[in-house]
Structure formats: C-alpha cells, structure tokens
Amino acid sequence: MMKRPALPFIFLLATACPALAGEIWVSNEKDNTLSVIDIESLEVIRTIETGERPRGIIFAKDHSVLYICASDSDTVQVMDPETGKILHNLPSGEDPEQFSLHPDNRLLYIANEDDAITTVVDTVTRKVVAQISVGIEPEGMAVSPDGKMAITTSETTNMAHWIDTETQEIFSNTLVDQRPRHAEFTSDGRRLWVSSEIGGTVTVFNTEDQSEAAKINFEIKGISADRVQPVGIRITQDGKRAFVALGPSNHVAVVNAETFEVEKYILVGRRVWHLEMTPDEKQLFTTNGVSGDVTVIDAENLKAVKSIKVGRFPWGAAYRP
Amino acid sequence: MKKTLYGFLFIFAFILSGATQHPANASDVTKISIDYIARDFMLPPTLSNLDPFAADTGLQGAMLGIADSNTTGRFLDQDFKLRTIIIAEEEELADGLEKTGKLNGLIVTTLPAGDLTALSEMLDESAPEALVFNAGAADNSLRNAECIRNVLHTLPSWAMLSDALAQFALRKRWTEWLLLTGPDPDDRQFSSSLRQSAKKFGTKIVEDIEWDTNSDLRRNAHEEIPLLTNNSDYDLVAVTDRFGDFARYLPFNTFRPRPVIGSEGLQPVAWSRVVEQWGAAQLQSRFTEQAGRPMQAVDYAAWAAVRSIAEAAARTKSADPAVLRAYMLSDKFQLAAFKGRKMSFRDWNGQLRQPIPLVHSRAVVTTAPLDGFLHPVSEMDTLGFDRPLSKCEAFKK
Structure with a gap:
C-alpha cells in the first residue's frame, strides 16, 4: 500500500504492537537532545530536543510521560513521548542529576547535585513534598521496590543516605568508597548495590540492617586499576546476575549477583556510564560518554553486538515499549 | 608599586x-x-x-x-x-x-x-x-x-609539573627545547626541574638562556623576542616566569613559529x-x-x-x-x-x-600521566620523585 516506509508510520506500528518492538531513549548531555533507538533495527529513529544538559531520564510506569533531569535548566521536564513535546516542568530544586520514581508512580526522588539536597516532588500536584539535606554532590538515587525507603548517594561525602519515605527523613548513613555514583536495589528489595567510581568498587548492603554484604573489586588485564571506575548498575529480575559499567576502562563487568564474583568483562565504547535492559533481559544498552555512542550487548551470550552513534555525551537510558 | x-x-x-x-x-x-x-x-x-x-x-x-x-x-x-x-x-x-x-x-x-x-x-x-x-x-x-x-x-612538586610537560613534549616529538629562565628563585627551581625532566625523558635543551631584558615588552615585544629566539632551531620554547612578568609576551613573537610551554602557553598545573x-x-x-x-x-x-x-x-x-x-x-x-x-x-x-592537567587559558589540552607512560605501581608515579630514586630519609622507619 505505502510505497515508501515513512517514519511516522513505523512509529505508529511500533506503539501499536508493544510486544514486537520497543525503544531505548538516551539523553545526550552535551547536545541537549534525546536519541531514540529502535531495539529491532538498532538504529536511531528520532532525535528530540530537551532542556539544557539532560542527564537522568525515566518513564512513568505506564510510559505515558517521560521525566527528564534538565540539569542546567534547573528543572525536571515532563515530555509526551509520542509528540516529543514538553508538557510542563516540575519544580526540581537546583541542578537535578538523577532521580527515581516511587512505585506509587507519583513521587519523584531527585538528587540536586549542586545543592546537597534530595527533593521529593509530587508529579500530580507538581509541588515539592519534601527537601532532605544530604551530603555534597548527591547523585545516585533509588527507591526500594516496596517503596518504603529511598537512597541518595553523595559523591564528595562518600555516603549512602537511607531515607524513610514515610517521614522523608534520613534514618541511616553508611560510608562507601570514594565518589559513589549509582544505587540500585535488587528486585526483591533485600539488597542495595552502590557503585564507587573513584574507589573502584561496588558495595552491596543488606537493606534490613544496612550492613555490608559484600564489596566487589574489579580487575581488567592491561588496564590500570585506577581507570576501572564503576558507575551504572543493572541487576536481573531473578537477582542472579548484575551488570556494572566501568567508566573509562571501557568495559562492562558481568557479576554473579549471588556469589559476587565477576564472571566476565565486555568491551564497549569509551567511558561507559549507564545501562538499560529490555524487559525480556535479552538486550543491554550502554551509554558511552566519550565515544558518543551506545553499545548493544547480547545479554544472554554476553557479547557486544553493535555500537550506535548517538549525540554528544550520552548519559542516561530508559526503555519504552 | x-x-x-x-x-x-x-x-x-x-x-x-x-x-x-x-x-x-x-x-x-x-x-x-x-x-x-x-x-x-x-x-x-x-x-x-x-x-x-x-x-x-x-x-x-x-x-x-x-x-x-x-x-x-x-x-x-x-x-x-x-x-x-x-x-x-x-x-x-x-x-x-x-x-x-x-x-x-x-x-x-x-x-x-x-x-x-x-x-x-x-x-x-x-x-x-x-x-x-x-x-x-x-x-x-x-x-x-x-x-x-x-x-x-x-x-x-616542580618535578611533577616538569615531568608532565616532558611527557607531553615527548608524545608530540617536540624533543628540542629552548629554555628561558626568569629572575625569581622559583623560576630557577622550575627551570632546574625542567632540565632534570629533559634528562629523565630523553629530550634535549638546545639553548638555555636567562631573561634579562629590562625594556617594556608591551611596546616592543615584536622586536625583542625574535632577537632572543633566533639562534639554534628548537621545537618549543619552555619558559619559567612565576609572576607572569614577561612570559605572556612570548607566544607569536618567537623568531620561529613554535609553541610556548611552562609558565605560559601550555602550563602544567595542579588546578x-x-x-x-x-x-x-x-x-x-x-x-x-x-x-x-x-x-x-x-x-x-x-x-x-x-x-x-x-x-x-x-x-x-x-x-x-x-x-x-x-x-x-x-x-x-x-x-x-x-x-x-x-x-x-x-x-x-x-x-x-x-594527575597533572596540562592547560592553556581556554581548555585542558591533556592530563598527565599520559597514556603509555607505564609504572608497576601507579602511573601517577611517573611524575616526580619515585621510590627507587628517593633521597628522603625522614619517612623511613
């Protein structure tokens, strides 16, 4: 019927049949854009403009809107992913960098990097619910699967701050190695993984009592230890395997999440930052800040299969059906 | 004043x-x-x-x-x-x-x-x-x-800074240096350190001169500097001038079209x-x-x-x-x-x-230690006084 495949048409198809297709949305920190990658063709199908310095991105649970930390615009933008239009802005506090959406699909926990504050915003009323003083340069943000606790990690204070989401107050602080960047709960909520970029380690905590369950070290042949800098983390739903992005070592570590042993290192693009998986956990996407591309990893065979050029300094990544 | x-x-x-x-x-x-x-x-x-x-x-x-x-x-x-x-x-x-x-x-x-x-x-x-x-x-x-x-x-230390410059110069194959030393005691220390770094990394100082011009270079740098830099050929001019008195007049005024490093041009800095x-x-x-x-x-x-x-x-x-x-x-x-x-x-x-960033006034050019300068313990120890050559006794116990 159609002589040439028009992009909007493909796009309509894609959204109509979520089981067959999906997209990885990538924020390009130094281009003020998002690149949208089709997970089947593994090509960039859309490029969308955003506010200044987009970093953390996250979809609402029903994928109806995309939240974007536009760090230098000091706001969280709410985008209609269909049209790419900004619907409105949320008050985010200064310099929002990373955030996490509460399981209630309503509260956003935002790390304000320049302000040593975690801001809690109600996405419905568009009001700030709470601001919590944390350490210097808060960055990593995670909310537990049961929604009872939130974690902020602060880069210069070198701590994970444990926040009670009922009182919006810190109930515990745990020191980790230098420059914590990212926090990630296991799907059962029993463990919390925190990466320390300069320390070169990942600390795993038991969430029940905030005790340390393990500390993971990384060693890549031929790469100086201080270039191995863990940032992004993804843990599979069954809690058996974790992927850790190792920054300027240009590798992603595959970790046995039960024994905490590193099983493999996969070579990706330069300065790998954050990771996103498809829901079937067959594909892993990595944002590579310096080389300006995204590496696609076959997450079953643990092999890099393609690199996709995106914008300058790709930072965050989020899946959308 | x-x-x-x-x-x-x-x-x-x-x-x-x-x-x-x-x-x-x-x-x-x-x-x-x-x-x-x-x-x-x-x-x-x-x-x-x-x-x-x-x-x-x-x-x-x-x-x-x-x-x-x-x-x-x-x-x-x-x-x-x-x-x-x-x-x-x-x-x-x-x-x-x-x-x-x-x-x-x-x-x-x-x-x-x-x-x-x-x-x-x-x-x-x-x-x-x-x-x-x-x-x-x-x-x-x-x-x-x-x-x-x-x-x-x-x-x-001066040695870490001068080693950082030497690594960069070697990487660029700018191995023949004209060294111009200012009058401050710190300038002499920096120059002396540059000479040692040249030896350590195998570059050569082809001319070693002291700054002694008293004229006001704001008016006649284009006449003075070429005269000072027109002898032997060199790949770069290394200058030490702690207070930024004269070095700022070197870039673009040298007899030969050569980059300036040290206290001007490309500078090794802690920050x-x-x-x-x-x-x-x-x-x-x-x-x-x-x-x-x-x-x-x-x-x-x-x-x-x-x-x-x-x-x-x-x-x-x-x-x-x-x-x-x-x-x-x-x-x-x-x-x-x-x-x-x-x-x-x-x-x-x-x-x-x-690490020592090598910077000019508008950007970081690169950061030392440069890739390829290897060390068994830490690549950062390719800069400055490493353990085997240390003459420091006070830390031994």
Whole structure:
C-alpha cells in the first residue's frame, strides 16, 4: 500500500504492537537532545530536543510521560513521548542529576547535585513534598521496590543516605568508597548495590540492617586499576546476575549477583556510564560518554553486538515499549 | 608599586570560617580544629597588571574544604573548624606564631619552604605529633633530601609539573627545547626541574638562556623576542616566569613559529578554572560561589589538604594527628578530588600523587600521566620523585 516506509508510520506500528518492538531513549548531555533507538533495527529513529544538559531520564510506569533531569535548566521536564513535546516542568530544586520514581508512580526522588539536597516532588500536584539535606554532590538515587525507603548517594561525602519515605527523613548513613555514583536495589528489595567510581568498587548492603554484604573489586588485564571506575548498575529480575559499567576502562563487568564474583568483562565504547535492559533481559544498552555512542550487548551470550552513534555525551537510558 | 596581599583580610577570614561552623550541641561531637598559616608578601612589580593575584589564594580553598567536610561531618558527628593565622611580611615566623597561642595539631600552610622548615623545627620541640600540610611550596628539595617527617604535600612538586610537560613534549616529538629562565628563585627551581625532566625523558635543551631584558615588552615585544629566539632551531620554547612578568609576551613573537610551554602557553598545573571533567564543574561552581573568583592551584592544594584530613578522620573516627598520618600513608587511604583518578600519599616522602592537567587559558589540552607512560605501581608515579630514586630519609622507619 505505502510505497515508501515513512517514519511516522513505523512509529505508529511500533506503539501499536508493544510486544514486537520497543525503544531505548538516551539523553545526550552535551547536545541537549534525546536519541531514540529502535531495539529491532538498532538504529536511531528520532532525535528530540530537551532542556539544557539532560542527564537522568525515566518513564512513568505506564510510559505515558517521560521525566527528564534538565540539569542546567534547573528543572525536571515532563515530555509526551509520542509528540516529543514538553508538557510542563516540575519544580526540581537546583541542578537535578538523577532521580527515581516511587512505585506509587507519583513521587519523584531527585538528587540536586549542586545543592546537597534530595527533593521529593509530587508529579500530580507538581509541588515539592519534601527537601532532605544530604551530603555534597548527591547523585545516585533509588527507591526500594516496596517503596518504603529511598537512597541518595553523595559523591564528595562518600555516603549512602537511607531515607524513610514515610517521614522523608534520613534514618541511616553508611560510608562507601570514594565518589559513589549509582544505587540500585535488587528486585526483591533485600539488597542495595552502590557503585564507587573513584574507589573502584561496588558495595552491596543488606537493606534490613544496612550492613555490608559484600564489596566487589574489579580487575581488567592491561588496564590500570585506577581507570576501572564503576558507575551504572543493572541487576536481573531473578537477582542472579548484575551488570556494572566501568567508566573509562571501557568495559562492562558481568557479576554473579549471588556469589559476587565477576564472571566476565565486555568491551564497549569509551567511558561507559549507564545501562538499560529490555524487559525480556535479552538486550543491554550502554551509554558511552566519550565515544558518543551506545553499545548493544547480547545479554544472554554476553557479547557486544553493535555500537550506535548517538549525540554528544550520552548519559542516561530508559526503555519504552 | 607594591601590593600587599592580606591587609584587611584578617577579620574577613574569621567571619567566614566562623560561618562554616555547625551548631554542635551534642557532647559526642568530635571537634577537629585546623590551623591555616600563610605569610603575607609583597608582589614584585610586573609589566602587565591584567591578572591580579588574589590576596586569599589558598585560604579560600581551605575554607571550602572545611565547608565540604562539615557536610560529611554532620552525619558522623565530626565538626571541622579553621583558624587563620597570617604572618606579616617582615615578621619572623616564631614571633608571628607567638601571638596566636598554642597551635592545633593539624596545620595547613601556604608558607614558603624556609618558613615551613622553621615551623617543623618549632613543632619538633612543642608538638612532635603535629601534622603539617604543605599547600604552597613546590620545592623539590622538600620531597627529597630535605623532606620533613610530619609534612605532607598536597601541592605538586616542580618535578611533577616538569615531568608532565616532558611527557607531553615527548608524545608530540617536540624533543628540542629552548629554555628561558626568569629572575625569581622559583623560576630557577622550575627551570632546574625542567632540565632534570629533559634528562629523565630523553629530550634535549638546545639553548638555555636567562631573561634579562629590562625594556617594556608591551611596546616592543615584536622586536625583542625574535632577537632572543633566533639562534639554534628548537621545537618549543619552555619558559619559567612565576609572576607572569614577561612570559605572556612570548607566544607569536618567537623568531620561529613554535609553541610556548611552562609558565605560559601550555602550563602544567595542579588546578585551573578550565578543568571541568570528572565532576570538577561542581567543585568549581562551589568555589566560585564562595570566593567570587576562579579556583587556583594553591586553593586546590589547600582544599585537598583539608579534605584529606576529613577523609582520614571519617574512616578512622579519630582526630589524633598520629592516627591520621598513619592512615593517610597506608594503602587504605584514597581521595576523590575531581581529576579522574583516586589520589593517595606516597609513603616515601608524603607527596600526594595526583594527575597533572596540562592547560592553556581556554581548555585542558591533556592530563598527565599520559597514556603509555607505564609504572608497576601507579602511573601517577611517573611524575616526580619515585621510590627507587628517593633521597628522603625522614619517612623511613
């Protein structure tokens, strides 16, 4: 019927049949854009403009809107992913960098990097619910699967701050190695993984009592230890395997999440930052800040299969059906 | 015209350092007091007054270090305080310190090498456990034969800076250098260090001249500089000019079209406002907000000194200088300090090992250690005095 495949048409198809297709949305920190990658063709199908310095991105649970930390615009933008239009802005506090959406699909926990504050915003009323003083340069943000606790990690204070989401107050602080960047709960909520970029380690905590369950070290042949800098983390739903992005070592570590042993290192693009998986956990996407591309990893065979050029300094990544 | 540096700063500094205090009522809060000692000095006259020296260089870095550390300290019941002591230009160090009463056991200074040695001798008598951080003197001797047991260095030595330049020049194959040395004693130290780096990395100084032109180069640089640089051929001009008196007139005025490195053109630095990678932008913006000017190398070194104290205090839960020193010199200590690699102290001479950005006024060109300069322990130890060649005895035990 159609002589040439028009992009909007493909796009309509894609959204109509979520089981067959999906997209990885990538924020390009130094281009003020998002690149949208089709997970089947593994090509960039859309490029969308955003506010200044987009970093953390996250979809609402029903994928109806995309939240974007536009760090230098000091706001969280709410985008209609269909049209790419900004619907409105949320008050985010200064310099929002990373955030996490509460399981209630309503509260956003935002790390304000320049302000040593975690801001809690109600996405419905568009009001700030709470601001919590944390350490210097808060960055990593995670909310537990049961929604009872939130974690902020602060880069210069070198701590994970444990926040009670009922009182919006810190109930515990745990020191980790230098420059914590990212926090990630296991799907059962029993463990919390925190990466320390300069320390070169990942600390795993038991969430029940905030005790340390393990500390993971990384060693890549031929790469100086201080270039191995863990940032992004993804843990599979069954809690058996974790992927850790190792920054300027240009590798992603595959970790046995039960024994905490590193099983493999996969070579990706330069300065790998954050990771996103498809829901079937067959594909892993990595944002590579310096080389300006995204590496696609076959997450079953643990092999890099393609690199996709995106914008300058790709930072965050989020899946959308 | 002479400019005195600190003048009115006294009161200002006390107010600001007071402002970083926390209301610590609880009795289980550990107070950690740090003394900051600097010497006021007269700047020599320079041809151009485009880039004024900030009177509070160093102090602002230490103050930011205190503010940063108190944010962490709040969660650990540790409260950091800074006391500022400025020695007047003509004053003997001992006289200046007498007025302040007993010194704290943790001291950050930007004092010149002579004062630093005098300070450590005084402390040997009165407070042998005291720990001093040198954030102001780049002297190689302090990291080598004349090292002092209780002095750690957060400012890079001249040798680290000149080695960084040599690595870059070698990578570029700019192996023949014309070296131009300024009149300040620091210029001679930097030049001497450049000569050693040339030997260490196998580059060659084809001409070695001292700056002695008295004319006003703002008017006739285009005539003077070519005459000075028209002898043998060279790949680059290395210049040492601590106060930025004449070196600024070298670029584009040399007889041959050659790059300028050293105190002008491509400069090796502990820090510069153009450093923005690895989260540095955050540190820069915190500093600029506080100080109203960009962060300088000495500010950075003073900040790193306070942060080292705080980091060691957080991990050891102690404020005892001897405990902190032992921890800092152990392989457990690590400091994240916005230059892309974790930093630590060399246990053979107390120098903070750190990357050296090579910058021009508008951007970072690259950062040493450069890829390919390998080392069995840490690539950062390709810069400065490495363990096997160290003549420092005071750290051996």
